[in-house]
Amino acid sequence: MYTPLKLYFQITITDTKTGKLIRRTRKQLSRSFVLQFLQYFEMSVRHAYEVAGDIVSIKDTGNVARNFQAIINRDMYQAWSCDAIEDDDTYGIIVGSDNTAEANTDYKIITQIADGAAAGELDYSAHTFVTSAVVGANVDFQIQRPFINNSGGNVTIEEAGIYLKAVDNIATPRFVCIVRDTTGTVTVADGQTATVDYTFRTTV
Numbered sequence: 001m002y003t004p005l006k007l008y009f010q011i012t013i014t015d016t017k018t019g020k021l022i023r024r025t026r027k028q029l030s031r032s033f034v035l036q037f038l039q040y041f042e043m044s045v046r047h048a049y050e051v052a053g054d055i056v057s058i059k060d061t062g063n064v065a066r067n068f069q070a071i072i073n074r075d076m077y078q079a080w081s082c083d084a085i086e087d088d089d090t091y092g093i094i095v096g097s098d099n100t101a102e103a104n105t106d107y108k109i110i111t112q113i114a115d116g117a118a119a120g121e122l123d124y125s126a127h128t129f130v131t132s133a134v135v136g137a138n139v140d141f142q143i144q145r146p147f148i149n150n151s152g153g154n155v156t157i158e159e160a161g162i163y164l165k166a167v168d169n170i171a172t173p174r175f176v177c178i179v180r181d182t183t184g185t186v187t188v189a190d191g192q193t194a195t196v197d198y199t200f201r202t203t204v
Helices: 035-046
Strands: 003-015 021-024 028-030 056-059 065-068 092-096 128-135 138-148 155-167 173-188 192-203
Touching (some): 035 173, 092 138, 155 192, 173 192
Antiparallel strands (some): 003 021, 003 028, 056 065, 138 192
16 A cells, blocks of 8 residues: 655754764654745655746745745755754754644744753754665655754754754745654753654555
8 A cells, every 4th residue: 555755853962972862752753844844845746947937936944935846957955955964953854842733834943942042042063964875665765863862951842843944035044944853852951962853654
């Protein structure tokens, strides 16, 4: 039986110094691909060439509608980027502290937890990618990002999601949210690391 694309998320808490496992949330089914996910996919598959009028308007994380179109002479690294480096909290996997229920029209993490070591902040690490492969009866692709708590106190994660770095039709980088999930309350104590794992899965 054919199963469409699914997305799962999980958060693992470890001791930053020793790597000892503290706890792991259950792997949950994400139900939160938002509007921008399909809009960006539409732009990518429908508009194969740069043609006047072949534009899809997509809201960025600043709540501003931006014009996007596929342009054949533009490098692929400028589209669908999700590989933010350490300390870059503008795209990739992002975490926040708001538990407002998800909506199709979400365009950002409601209250983003900033990168840093001050109270209420987490140190954003680089991403790890687990190459697409057949895993049992499924085909999986994973994106992982650790968040280190050096703040001196507890930091609570209530939401997580994925931002893409995407270049619009005037070659300006924009940030677009494609996923937002409420995670339940996940408390990260000082000296602990929370690793957020998103798994994209298809099954034939």
